[in-house]
Amino acid sequence: MDHVQSAYQEEKERLDRTLLTIDEQLDKLRNTPVYTGHDYTEQVLEAGRDQQRHQLAKSTQEPYFGRLDFEEKGGERVPLYIGKVGVGSDSPQPLVIDWRAPVASLFYSFTGGDSASYDAPEGLIEGLVYLKRNVVIRQQILERVSDTFNAEADGPAVSDEFLVYRLGENKDNRLRDIVSTIQAEQDQIIRAAKNTALIIQGVAGSGKTTVALHRLAFLLYQYKEQITAEKMVIFAPNRMFIDYISDVLPELGVGDIQQSTFSDWAARILELEHIPQDGPETYVHWFDQGKDISRLDEDLPGRFKGSLAYRDMIEQFAEGLESSCLPDGDFSPWDGAVLPERMIREWYMQEYKPYPIVMRKERVLARIHRWIEMELKKAPSAAALKERKTKASQREKAYAKKWPDLSALTLFKTMMGVKKQNGVDSSEALEHMPPAILKETQAYLKKNQLREEDLPALLYLYTLTNELDGNERFDHVVIDEAQDFSPFQVAVLDRFVKNHSFTILGDLSQGIHYYKGVRTWDEMQILFKPEETAMFALTRSYRSTMEIINFANEILSRGVDTDFLAIPVFRSAEPVRLIHFVEEGCERQAQILKALELVQQGPYRTVAVLTRTLQAAEELHAYLKHKGLDPNLIDGRTSEYAGGLSVLPVYLSKGLEFDAVIIPDVNAEEYSSYDAKLLYVGCTRALHELWLLYGDSLPMYVPIDDPEVAVQGWPTPMESKESN
Numbered sequence: 001m002d003h004v005q006s007a008y009q010e011e012k013e014r015l016d017r018t019l020l021t022i023d024e025q026l027d028k029l030r031n032t033p034v035y036t037g038h039d040y041t042e043q044v045l046e047a048g049r050d051q052q053r054h055q056l057a058k059s060t061q062e063p064y065f066g067r068l069d070f071e072e073k074g075g076e077r078v079p080l081y082i083g084k085v086g087v088g089s090d091s092p093q094p095l096v097i098d099w100r101a102p103v104a105s106l107f108y109s110f111t112g113g114d115s116a117s118y119d120a121p122e123g124l125i126e127g128l129v130y131l132k133r134n135v136v137i138r139q140q141i142l143e144r145v146s147d148t149f150n151a152e153a154d155g156p157a158v159s160d161e162f163l164v165y166r167l168g169e170n171k172d173n174r175l176r177d178i179v180s181t182i183q184a185e186q187d188q189i190i191r192a193a194k195n196t197a198l199i200i201q202g203v204a205g206s207g208k209t210t211v212a213l214h215r216l217a218f219l220l221y222q223y224k225e226q227i228t229a230e231k232m233v234i235f236a237p238n239r240m241f242i243d244y245i246s247d248v249l250p251e252l253g254v255g256d257i258q259q260s261t262f263s264d265w266a267a268r269i270l271e272l273e274h275i276p277q278d279g280p281e282t283y284v285h286w287f288d289q290g291k292d293i294s295r296l297d298e299d300l301p302g303r304f305k306g307s308l309a310y311r312d313m314i315e316q317f318a319e320g321l322e323s324s325c326l327p328d329g330d331f332s333p334w335d336g337a338v339l340p341e342r343m344i345r346e347w348y349m350q351e352y353k354p355y356p357i358v359m360r361k362e363r364v365l366a367r368i369h370r371w372i373e374m375e376l377k378k379a380p381s382a383a384a385l386k387e388r389k390t391k392a393s394q395r396e397k398a399y400a401k402k403w404p405d406l407s408a409l410t411l412f413k414t415m416m417g418v419k420k421q422n423g424v425d426s427s428e429a430l431e432h433m434p435p436a437i438l439k440e441t442q443a444y445l446k447k448n449q450l451r452e453e454d455l456p457a458l459l460y461l462y463t464l465t466n467e468l469d470g471n472e473r474f475d476h477v478v479i480d481e482a483q484d485f486s487p488f489q490v491a492v493l494d495r496f497v498k499n500h501s502f503t504i505l506g507d508l509s510q511g512i513h514y515y516k517g518v519r520t521w522d523e524m525q526i527l528f529k530p531e532e533t534a535m536f537a538l539t540r541s542y543r544s545t546m547e548i549i550n551f552a553n554e555i556l557s558r559g560v561d562t563d564f565l566a567i568p569v570f571r572s573a574e575p576v577r578l579i580h581f582v583e584e585g586c587e588r589q590a591q592i593l594k595a596l597e598l599v600q601q602g603p604y605r606t607v608a609v610l611t612r613t614l615q616a617a618e619e620l621h622a623y624l625k626h627k628g629l630d631p632n633l634i635d636g637r638t639s640e641y642a643g644g645l646s647v648l649p650v651y652l653s654k655g656l657e658f659d660a661v662i663i664p665d666v667n668a669e670e671y672s673s674y675d676a677k678l679l680y681v682g683c684t685r686a687l688h689e690l691w692l693l694y695g696d697s698l699p700m701y702v703p704i705d706d707p708e709v710a711v712q713g714w715p716t717p718m719e720s721k722e723s724n
């Protein structure tokens with residue numbers, strides 16, 4: 001029997017034994033009567049049994065995915081089986097170890113060599129690794145056994161073979177977990193300590209979103225006593241993206257973590273009736289009209305309203321509120337009774353000083369109410385009492401109205417000079433506003449409109465004037481696509497999260513929303529003290545083939561000055577294809593259809609056509625439908641991702657991935673010299689195959705001259721056959 005066969009046999013026997021033991025454990029649990037009484041200890045025990053029942057039922061289909069043979073210094077060599085869920089046993093060695101347990105980190109961090117170590121609660125544990133093995137089990141059937149390290153057979157290196165096999169698979173319409181192939185650079189981020197603002201620059205396809213989701217699952221396991229799922233949140237760029245990633249956490253056995261867009265969350269906190277959210281109109285404005293972005297920068301409303309200078313301006317305005325809130329004059333509930341201003345001021349400025357201003361206002365008004373009630377007791381007759389009560393009620397209401405309305409929205413309008421409020425002066429703050437931005441903001445505020453870019457300011461005003469309650473505070477915040485977030489947004493979120501516990505992930509090379517977001521990570525890092533933050537880089541791209549990554553890298557290095565080029569995993573497939581085609585009307589669409597039909601002959605489950613504009617996507621979608629295909633249009637309003645064939649503008653493809661991608665209209669006219677990043681984003685969406693169709697003039701950053709990275713022309717019939 002050769003090595004592969006004997007390894008398979010060995011694992012098959014071990015799997016049979018494991019499944020049997022899990023069955024026995026499950027039987028035992030199922031035969032234990034469910035406790036329904038009122039005894040608290042028994043209830044806790046029952047909850048534990050219930051969770052165990054669930055976990056065992058889950059692990060019985062695919063109990064583990066990896067094996068690591070480890071010999072702890074001074075101990076014996078033992079095989080450790082690693083799965084999504086830990087399973088105990090009668091012996092000290094668990095049957096299956098949870099992938100998040102300290103010892104399981106060896107499975108991911110070990111990159112070959114003579115010795116290995118991992119951090120355990122009791123300190124650093126050292127030893128030797130003999131074997132690292134991947135096992136694929138599907139519905140209790142052992143499908144594949146693959147050794148990525150075998151000290152006795154292959155020598156010192158860990159091979160990528162299993163990873164490449166996994167990456168070569170076609171994707172369905174959801175992001176998946178990667179527990180069986182987490183790479184060392186990713187594991188380091190997943191297991192990083194909780195109370196740090198981690199900032200991760202990761203190239204396209206380096207697993208940022210995936211790593212963030214695994215990190216949440218890890219944190220919940222590692223800090224189960226300190227944090228809860230409901231108080232963790234992942235901010236994603238849009239609702240469709242949330243749908244796209246929504247399977248990963250349940251696959252990892254984790255529920256209840258909030259997944260939201262910043263706008264949805266902000267609107268909830270601020271109790272806004274309408275959610276100000278960038279939609280198709282905003283995108284068409286910024287993306288479809290080919291802007292010369294060299295002229296734009298700090299004067300962009302999104303950039304200014306995301307800056308720390310703007311935050312400071314708001315802070316200054318909020319500080320001024322303290323002195324302008326209290327109405328002038330004594331309070332008199334009826335003629336002859338007076339509560340002197342001096343008294344009210346003392347309550348407001350001294351007794352209630354420690355509280356935020358909204359609470360101070362509430363407390364002062366409540367105190368005045370109590371004072372009125374005391375005074376009423378002194379009324380000489382029932383008739384006088386009645387009369388005083390009526391008067392007091394009117395005057396109390398009138399007095400309350402003399403205080404400014406401190407809701408965040410009204411304060412914002414006041415600050416912008418659109419609403420007048422007693423004594424509140426915003427002139428000093430407004431001196432810092434660029435006049436054009438102020439004018440534009442005033443114009444839409446007058447129409448009772450708000451924009452997404454105003455949400456950080458509103459939230460900041462809210463946090464400066466209110467006390468956040470426990471339910472509003474997060475244990476951990478993940479920001480995905482963070483290059484499109486502003487420093488001010490992060491500064492605001494920092495007030496909502498405990499201990500700066502952030503995972504902030506993004507890719508500056510994909511910063512296509514140039515009208516907002518950051519240009520360097522320093523813009524965010526300066527929000528934290530050096531000991532509160534750490535920076536990581538993910539440099540390998542796992543999504544796309546070598547051919548696609550090399551091609552996309554060329555676009556980036558020719559079109560943008562960048563330090564962030566992706567390193568591909570050694571996975572080779574079809575060359576990138578550049579096709580010169582006729583651009584006119586129907587002919588153009590017919591050729592896109594032809595490309596699509598050729599690509600769809602491949603074994604792909606998800607294919608996308610990425611157009612330059614929304615209008616082009618709508619037209620192509622209609623055409624393909626008319627031709628009997630079943631495409632899904634993604635237009636910026638879509639909240640579910642259906643997979644299959646998608647048609648969408650290239651700027652909406654960020655974060656998504658498809659087995660094959662076709663990008664039509666790659667012309668210098670459509671993709672100006674400022675759009676290299678946009679095209680880079682489009683190209684890096686493809687896992688296995690990428691076609692670009694162009695008319696007369698390709699943008700100068702597209703590498704047409706390098707046969708190493710792309711071939712030209714339609715595939716010959718021979719090539720089509722070979723590729724299938």
Ligand SMILES: Nc1ncnc2c1ncn2[C@@H]1O[C@H](COP(=O)(O)OP(=O)(O)OP(=O)(O)O)[C@@H](O)[C@H]1O
Binds near residue numbers: 177204205210542656
């Ligand atoms: N260690 C890994 N093993 C297997 N697949 C991986 C691994 N890391 C990432 N992937 C896969 O690579 C693809 C890209 O992952 P993901 O979308 O999380 O990357 P990203 O960095 O967020 O990408 P982008 O910034 O381009 O949107 C996914 O299909 C993911 O499953």
